[in-house]
Every structure is written in structure tokens, then in C-alpha cells.
Amino acid sequence: MNAAKLRLDEDTHRLFAGLIENRTGLQFFDEAGYMNLQASVSVQMEKADFEQPLEYYDLIRSPEGQESFRSLVEELTNSETSFFRNLPQFEALIQHLLPKLIQARESSRRLRIWSAGCSSGEEPFSVVMALLEVIPFPGNWKIEVVATDINSQILWKARQGIFSGRTFKAMPQIYSQKYISQRIDRQYEVLPYVRQYVDFRRANLMEELSPFDGQCDLILCRNVMIYFRQPAIQKVLSKFRRALAPDGYLLVGHAENPNNYSDDFAPRQVGDAFVYVPTKKDVATPALKPSHAEPVEKSDPPLKGGNLPPGRPRVLRSEEKEETLKKFISTARYAFHHNRIQEAEELLETLFEEDRIPASAHVLMACLLVTTNREEQAAQHVKTALEEDEFCAEAHYLQGLFELDRKDHERAMLCFKHSIYSDNQFPLSYFQLARLFQDKGDYKKAAMRYQNALRALDGPSKEIWSDLFTGLSPQLVRQACLTAIELCERHV
Ligand SMILES: C[S@@+](CC[C@H](N)C(=O)[O-])C[C@H]1O[C@@H](n2cnc3c(N)ncnc32)[C@H](O)[C@@H]1O
Known part of the structure; x- marks a missing residue:
């Protein structure tokens, strides 16, 4: 097999x-x-x-x-994260928790913070920025921020400290002005002044020891335990309890509630956020359930057919759902490209039971339907793809192919132009447009479009393009462009 x-x-x-x-x-x-x-x-x-x-x-x-x-x-692993994610928690940190800790540690001038499940580093970097805003004379303090994750690849990215724009969407401007610089490649860099405080280490929460035993002032473990079941969550919580100083704080994701699993922590409402403090060991504290810990499925239902595990009301949060959708589409694409058409179709059909499925899934379905001679249904999916995303270059391209089939060359030309307007790196639309110009005898324009197609073929490619290249490999397109350019140039 x-x-x-x-x-x-x-x-x-x-x-x-x-x-x-x-x-x-x-x-x-x-x-x-x-x-x-x-x-x-x-x-x-x-x-x-x-x-x-x-x-x-x-x-x-x-x-x-x-x-x-x-x-x-x-x-x-799902490594979705962003700067200042869950802003109310950062407000609680800046206005209450960090000033309190600074005051309490005035004599030792030492602060220890652990970001557990830190992903690509946005979380620990945001905490450092928040701390630098509130701590007077940081140079007089020993600040240790240990950021751990099980995923070494994501830690490699974290250590670079280079990010693209989307991850900064919740970051207040005063922080971006002070601690982020734009690079010539249009990426953004966290300044070394912030980066120097964070020590990234690979560690599995289920295995490795805590970095600070009994002396940690603040632990953030947000959106990590949501992927665990009860025994694992209990194990991790008791690890945090041992790691945390008696007056330290634990911050978890907004859909996570330690009190569902352990009485080691008690919730405290601080502004619009909930934070957790260690309970006194000798006093049995009843498990409290803050009202915020409602599962989020009301606004964000799980994918249909989910056979949820016992132990806790597990729900798919929007980022998890997005991740699952991506995997679903990849699996369907994989099946399609390996000629398992029925399997791919069934997977996509399951997906379409949901609302708001990405345009790329409709494009894939349209390709599948075209290969099995069901053009009418395919056209319907192309239409839906464009309703989802009017700048879906691949859907405009398919529409162009349908117009070519109908022999409406003017409309086809318009579709390919729309496609290029939506993504000027998409080679196939340049190629088709070039052919149309060539057919009309406009060799100069044709040659130019063939050149553009060649340039686009040399650039980075998108996964979705593989669906549209079926039966027409990039090599064949390249060869066809080269031959056509030669021919067109003879006419110019
Ligand atoms: C969704 S991200 C959350 C990132 C960040 N804490 C936030 O809330 O933005 C979850 C991270 O937990 C990490 N993770 C999952 N299981 C882990 C484990 N057993 N030990 C350490 N990290 C783990 C994943 O690699 C991933 O980077």
C-alpha cells in the first residue's frame, strides 16, 4: 500500500x-x-x-x-496566536497584576514569568512589553521570562522575532510604536530590547519539569489545555500549582476553566478578565465556576458529526475550526489528486453542510466536477466561491474556462483579466489571456502575457493551483509559453 x-x-x-x-x-x-x-x-x-x-x-x-x-x-499542533490576544487579560496585567507583583517583589527585585505553550512567541513578547510599560527602571530588576512549547519549529520562528502584519491586529499603537520596527521585506521585527528578556525552550508540559519550582510569579497557559482531556489537564494544573509562588497568578484562555478539574486554583475577576490564584493548601476550597467559563459553542458551533470525547464540554473554537477546515480541504485535495474522486467528493460534501466554507473548497469541488463532466454543478460552485471571495483568482479563471467552452471569447477575456486583477501572480490566467490575444492576432500583447505567465511560474506557487493544473503540468505550460513567445515575436 x-x-x-x-x-x-x-x-x-x-x-x-x-x-x-x-x-x-x-x-x-x-x-x-x-x-x-x-x-x-x-x-x-x-x-x-x-x-x-x-x-x-x-x-x-x-x-x-x-x-x-x-x-x-x-x-x-495548532499554533494559532497573536500579540495581545485577549486584551482584557492584558489590561488586568497592566493595571493590577504586574503593579502588585512589582510592589511585592521590591526587596528582591526579581520577577519570574512562564509562558507555557508559547507558540511563535507573540504571548511572551506581549507580556514583556506590558511589563516594560509598568516597571520603573527595568535595568535594576532581574526579569526572567521562560517561554516553552512542544513544537521546536515554532520556537525557531519565535526566536527570530520576525512577524507579518496580521498578528499585530490587537496590539495597542503605543506598543507597536515603541517595540516593533518595520523591515525592508515588509515584515516586522520585535526589537532586541524586548527579545533579550525571553528564553525560549522546548518542553513538553506532560514530561518536563517546571522552569521555576515554587517561585514563579506569573504563569500564562492560554489556549493549550483546550486540546487536552481531564487527566492531562489535572496533571498540568498540579504542575502549575507547584511552580507558582503563593501570591502568583495563573492566566488561561477564555474558554478554559481550571475549576472544572481541580481545586488548586480560585478565580478572581480583575476588570473584564478572570485570573486564577493558588488556593491555600490546607483549606479545602469548593470548586467555583465563574460565569465567564461558559463553553463558547453558542456563538461558534462545532463541526457537524463531531463525536465529542467525555470528560468536559469540548467545543471547537473558531481558530480550531479554521484549522480543521484547512485539514479537511487538504485531505480532500490529497484524495482528488490521487484519483480517489468519490472520497474527495464525500469529504467536500460533508464540509458544505456547514455555512461559510472557504472559496478554495468550492474551487476544488468545481475542479472535481469538471473532471467528471458535471460542468453545470461546477459552475454553481464557482459562483459560490465568488460570493465567498470576490477576489478569488482561481474562481475567475474557471469562469473564464466556462466562457471559452461557450465560445464567448470577450467574456472569457474579462474573466481572465479579473483573475489577474485578483492575483497578479497567477500564471494560468496570463497563459489563457495570452492565447486569446494570439488568436486575435495581437502578437505584441500575447507575447507580453506569455512572459508574465513565465515570470509567475517562477514565483512561489499556491496549493490551490495544483487543482487547476490537473492534466496541464507547469512544465507543459512553461514549454507552451516559450514556443508561443518565439512564434509571436516572429509576427511583431
Ligand atoms: C493555540 S497555541 C496557543 C499559543 C498562545 N498561548 C496563545 O494563547 O496565543 C497552543 C500551543 O500549545 C502547544 N502545545 C500543545 N501541547 C503541548 C504540550 N504537551 N507541551 C507544550 N506545548 C504544547 C502547541 O505546540 C501550540 O504552540
Whole structure:
């Protein structure tokens, strides 16, 4: 069997999911988890050149297979994050928690902060910026911020301190003006003055010891335990309890509530945020449930068909849902490109039961329908793709192809122009436009468009383009462009 045909049966899925949960706390037993796991195992098996899932399983659970196990986990983790994510928590930090801690540590002038599950670093960098705003004479303090994550690749990115614009959307301007600089490549860099405070380390919350035993002033573990089930959450919470100073604070994600699992922490409302403080060890504190800890499914329902695990009301949050959608589309794309048309179609149909599915999924479905001669249905999906995203270059391109089939060359030309307007790096629309100009005898314009197509073919490509290249490889297009340019130049 080839990894391309991978389908994990129930027992094999359980083996993989069990091993991963055991070692990392991450659960993949529900339906979305199954899809994630199947797609990621498939990618990793292909990379490692394995054909049998059980052989690959034997590798990742063996001592020699630790690197392969890590790669699989890195493929599986959701690393969504942003600067100043959950602003009310940062307001609570700036106005109350940090000033209180600064006052309490005045004699030692030492502060210890742990960002657990820090992803690409936005969270610890935001905390440092907040701290620098409130601490008088930071040079007189020993400030230690340890940021840990299980994913070494994401930590590599974090250490660079370079980010693109979207991640700054919640960052108040005073911070971006002071601590961020724009680079010539239009990326943004966190200034070394901030970066110097953060020590990034790879650590698995289920295994490694806490960086500060009993002396940590502030722990942030936000949007990490949401992927765990009860035993793992309890293990992590008792680790945090041991790590935290008696007057320290724990911050978790807004959909997470430690009191559902442990009486080690008590909630405190600070402004519009909830924070957690360690309960006194000798006094049994009843588990309190702050009203904010309502599950978020009211505004953000889980994907249909989700077989949710027991233990807690697990819900798919919007970022998790987005991640799942991406994996779903990738799995369908994978099936489509490996000629498993029915499987791809079924996957996409399941997806379309949801509202607001990305344009790319409709484009993929349209391609699939065209290959099976169902043009009318395909046209409907192209229309929906454009309703979702009027700048979907690939959908405009497909519409152009439909117009060509109808022999309406003027309209086709307009569609290809729309497509290029939406994405001026999309080679196929340049190619088709060039052919239309050539047919009209406008060789100069044709040659120019062929040149543009060649340039675009040399640039970075998008995954979705592979759907549109079926039966027409980039090499063939390149060759056709070169031949056509020669021909056009003879006429000019
Ligand atoms: C969704 S991100 C959250 C990032 C950040 N805390 C925030 O709220 O913006 C979750 C992170 O937790 C990490 N993670 C998941 N399981 C982990 C484990 N067992 N040990 C350490 N990190 C883990 C993932 O690699 C990922 O980077």
C-alpha cells in the first residue's frame, strides 16, 4: 500500500491517538481529531517513506523514532496566536497584576514569568512589553521570562522575532510604536530590547519539569489545555500549582476553566478578565465556576458529526475550526489528486453542510466536477466561491474556462483579466489571456502575457493551483509559453 491511499481503520486510529495523548496530552479521538490525525500521519509517512501505518507506528513509539514522533506532533499542533490576544487579560496585567507583583517583589527585585505553550512567541513578547510599560527602571530588576512549547519549529520562528502584519491586529499603537520596527521585506521585527528578556525552550508540559519550582510569579497557559482531556489537564494544573509562588497568578484562555478539574486554583475577576490564584493548601476550597467559563459553542458551533470525547464540554473554537477546515480541504485535495474522486467528493460534501466554507473548497469541488463532466454543478460552485471571495483568482479563471467552452471569447477575456486583477501572480490566467490575444492576432500583447505567465511560474506557487493544473503540468505550460513567445515575436 502507498501512503497516498492511507485510511486509518478504527483500531489503528486508536493506537496512534492513544500514543499521542499519552505523551503530549493532545486528544485526537473525536471526528475532527480523526481527520487531523489521518492527514498528518499520511504526510509524515510519505516524508519518512513508509507504506504501512503500523510499521510507522512502531517507529514513532520506539526510542529511535523520537525525532519522527516530534515531527508528527509538530504537524498536528495548532499554533494559532497573536500579540495581545485577549486584551482584557492584558489590561488586568497592566493595571493590577504586574503593579502588585512589582510592589511585592521590591526587596528582591526579581520577577519570574512562564509562558507555557508559547507558540511563535507573540504571548511572551506581549507580556514583556506590558511589563516594560509598568516597571520603573527595568535595568535594576532581574526579569526572567521562560517561554516553552512542544513544537521546536515554532520556537525557531519565535526566536527570530520576525512577524507579518496580521498578528499585530490587537496590539495597542503605543506598543507597536515603541517595540516593533518595520523591515525592508515588509515584515516586522520585535526589537532586541524586548527579545533579550525571553528564553525560549522546548518542553513538553506532560514530561518536563517546571522552569521555576515554587517561585514563579506569573504563569500564562492560554489556549493549550483546550486540546487536552481531564487527566492531562489535572496533571498540568498540579504542575502549575507547584511552580507558582503563593501570591502568583495563573492566566488561561477564555474558554478554559481550571475549576472544572481541580481545586488548586480560585478565580478572581480583575476588570473584564478572570485570573486564577493558588488556593491555600490546607483549606479545602469548593470548586467555583465563574460565569465567564461558559463553553463558547453558542456563538461558534462545532463541526457537524463531531463525536465529542467525555470528560468536559469540548467545543471547537473558531481558530480550531479554521484549522480543521484547512485539514479537511487538504485531505480532500490529497484524495482528488490521487484519483480517489468519490472520497474527495464525500469529504467536500460533508464540509458544505456547514455555512461559510472557504472559496478554495468550492474551487476544488468545481475542479472535481469538471473532471467528471458535471460542468453545470461546477459552475454553481464557482459562483459560490465568488460570493465567498470576490477576489478569488482561481474562481475567475474557471469562469473564464466556462466562457471559452461557450465560445464567448470577450467574456472569457474579462474573466481572465479579473483573475489577474485578483492575483497578479497567477500564471494560468496570463497563459489563457495570452492565447486569446494570439488568436486575435495581437502578437505584441500575447507575447507580453506569455512572459508574465513565465515570470509567475517562477514565483512561489499556491496549493490551490495544483487543482487547476490537473492534466496541464507547469512544465507543459512553461514549454507552451516559450514556443508561443518565439512564434509571436516572429509576427511583431
Ligand atoms: C493555540 S497555541 C496557543 C499559543 C498562545 N498561548 C496563545 O494563547 O496565543 C497552543 C500551543 O500549545 C502547544 N502545545 C500543545 N501541547 C503541548 C504540550 N504537551 N507541551 C507544550 N506545548 C504544547 C502547541 O505546540 C501550540 O504552540
